[in-house]
Structure formats: C-alpha cells, structure tokens
Amino acid sequence: MNVTCIRKYGISLAGMLIMLASLPACTGVNTFPTIARAGDTVSVMVGGSENARKETIDVTLTDASNQTWDLKSMGLVRSVFNLRTDGRANGMHYSPYVDSNISWWLGHEPLQTVLVADIPAGAAAGMASLTISLNATDNSSGVADPFAVNLEIMPGTGSSNQFLRQDLSGPGAIVDFSRLEAAPYAKINFGAGATEIGAASLVVDFNETVLAPGDINVYAPEAVMRDTSVTPVAFGKYQRMVYWRQDGQRLYVDIVAPQGIMPRYLQVFVIHPRGLTASPNFQITSASVYDVNGSLLSIQPSLVYFP
Structure with a gap:
C-alpha cells in the first residue's frame, strides 16, 4: 500500500x-x-x-x-x-x-x-x-x-x-x-534465517488460573509471496498449514509447509481477551523445527508478549 x-x-x-x-x-x-x-x-x-x-x-x-x-x-x-x-x-x-x-x-x-x-x-x-x-x-x-x-x-x-x-440491533x-485495535497477544517468531522450514511443533504453557483456556485463539498471517529462486517466478512456494488445540493446561501448535517457508514469513499469534487480572505468562516449553527433508533444525522460536 x-x-x-x-x-x-x-x-x-x-x-x-x-x-x-x-x-x-x-x-x-x-x-x-x-x-x-x-x-x-x-x-x-x-x-x-x-x-x-x-x-x-x-x-x-x-x-x-x-x-x-x-x-x-x-x-x-x-x-x-x-x-x-x-x-x-x-x-x-x-x-x-x-x-x-x-x-x-x-x-x-x-x-x-x-x-x-x-x-x-x-x-x-x-x-x-x-x-x-x-x-x-x-x-x-x-x-x-x-x-x-x-x-x-x-x-x-x-x-x-x-x-x-x-446493525441487527438497529440504527x-x-x-x-x-x-478494531489489537487484543492482547503473544507473538511467536522463527527468526530471519535462510534455511527453509518444512514443519514445526510447539508447546506453549500458560497460567490457566488467569486465562480461561477456552478464550485462547491463534492467528497465523498468510504469506502471499512469489518464489524468486525458480525460473519462471511462481506462486505456491510458501504455503503453510497451521493446526492448534489446547487441553486446558497447554497450547499445542503444529505447522506443516511441505515446499518450505522462509522463517520470516512464518509467524503465530496467541490471542486472548482484554481485562485479565494478571499476565497469562505464556512460555514456549517445547519446540521442534524441521527442514523440508524432516531433519531437525537448530531454530529456536521466540515469544514476545504484548498486553
């Protein structure tokens, strides 16, 4: 824009x-x-x-x-x-x-x-x-x-x-x-390295006495990018699928990108309502990141909380 x-x-x-x-x-x-x-x-x-x-x-x-x-x-x-x-x-x-x-x-x-x-x-x-x-x-x-x-x-x-x-309630x-303004969230980044990510599995802990597990939502921005490493340049390279669930104590996020995705294009937001009595204390307790061949990478995702 x-x-x-x-x-x-x-x-x-x-x-x-x-x-x-x-x-x-x-x-x-x-x-x-x-x-x-x-x-x-x-x-x-x-x-x-x-x-x-x-x-x-x-x-x-x-x-x-x-x-x-x-x-x-x-x-x-x-x-x-x-x-x-x-x-x-x-x-x-x-x-x-x-x-x-x-x-x-x-x-x-x-x-x-x-x-x-x-x-x-x-x-x-x-x-x-x-x-x-x-x-x-x-x-x-x-x-x-x-x-x-x-x-x-x-x-x-x-x-x-x-x-x-x-609206439905009348004029x-x-x-x-x-x-319209951002709800409180934790942003998970995978850095800006050059090694493409093929999959990732994250476990995020939080204080369930402060944040009701059912109030958690997850947002992952889509990267609509052309792959410039091939000729002719084409779309489709950086597709990814994100699946998540919570069991009342932890949040589990699984990501699959079969054709690979550059780390800068992969972000996950953990969102919660306003008005909590204290910080939910989000922490990544486990993170496994793989390349497109399934080999474990040394990438350690970071989490930053924005109340």
Whole structure:
C-alpha cells in the first residue's frame, strides 16, 4: 500500500476500505488534498506498523496561525488500528517484489495503519499540518519518523464524528474503535534465517488460573509471496498449514509447509481477551523445527508478549 490519505468530514471509514483494497502491499504516508473544519474528525493512513498504538503515538497539529496542539495530551486521538487488504486484491498478489516484502523484512505481515483523531475546536482556519510519530521501528512506509501530513482547515465549526452504524440491533449505535485495535497477544517468531522450514511443533504453557483456556485463539498471517529462486517466478512456494488445540493446561501448535517457508514469513499469534487480572505468562516449553527433508533444525522460536 503506497498511498496514505486523510478523509474529509462526511466521508466514512468505508471509503478508506475501498481505497485500501486497490493498493499494493507496502505502505506509505502520502496524502490526497483534503479539508476539515475545526472540531471535525479526520482519518489518516500513517504507514504500516504492527507496533503502533494510540497510547504511544505522538500527534501534533500546527494550524495557520502557527499554534501547535498536542492531540494526544488533549485526548483527541480516537484510535490507531490496522487494516488488511482484501485477499483477492490485485495489488496483494502482483506488486513489485520490494513492495511485497518490505513489511516482512521489518517483521510483520502487510498492513495499513490508520489514525483517527479530532481537530481541536479552536484551530485557526487555513493550511495546517499534522506531525506524526509512530514511535515504532517497524513502519513499512519507508518515511522517516516523525513525518508531516498536510490538510486545510475550513472556516466554520465542525463536530466529532461518532461513526454511527446500523446493525441487527438497529440504527444509531456508536462505533467502538477498541474493537478494531489489537487484543492482547503473544507473538511467536522463527527468526530471519535462510534455511527453509518444512514443519514445526510447539508447546506453549500458560497460567490457566488467569486465562480461561477456552478464550485462547491463534492467528497465523498468510504469506502471499512469489518464489524468486525458480525460473519462471511462481506462486505456491510458501504455503503453510497451521493446526492448534489446547487441553486446558497447554497450547499445542503444529505447522506443516511441505515446499518450505522462509522463517520470516512464518509467524503465530496467541490471542486472548482484554481485562485479565494478571499476565497469562505464556512460555514456549517445547519446540521442534524441521527442514523440508524432516531433519531437525537448530531454530529456536521466540515469544514476545504484548498486553
């Protein structure tokens, strides 16, 4: 994804989703011309970062009178969350090799980070800019942090958009942005070595008195990559299957990649609900990793917990 945009008031997040589906697999921070009134809500595509959070991002608005507004300290940063391209999107499959790989080189699957924030009610009309720092080292846009995003503040008084939705419960429900933000998770990585993995078997222990075993879920990002080691270049090389179960005390994860998969493309997320009374204390207690011939490898997967 190489386009980042601020959407003007009156245009919903659905517009961003439509745009996102047409974009290639890397991310950026370039903008379309846009306008908003003081008090309005804007949504900004700010690159691609697995680690960016609304609690750690910095956002400062400089208005036409050169006054600066710290949106985070003012409580005007509404949400920071990630979007993923439709798996059928042309750009997901046929982007240039570098565009498709840059996020994986930085340690995460292709995704687009979105910031939703309100413009201060007292901001002066005229040309303005947002200075944004993700405070993360995995931004796949390739733009130096911090970066600036321009917008024009129009005369008049706007209002914070509640993004009212309509569902089975009826119209008028206010969107809950926290449902778009990452749940607590443990990320399991297999490193960035050059030896392809053919299979892996993991046992993950956790504190079942803190985390109900039935609340655990597992997510494994798909790697849609072309194999550049063969001529002609072709898809299909990095397919993998992930199976998992828990027995009330431990989590078991088995991975099969018969044609081999580069370690950087193999990631597993162990996810749990918010609001635990303590850390679930995830630990890999057993890990066996094999090459495509079934020989045991020395790869030791790592687990990092993000509450």
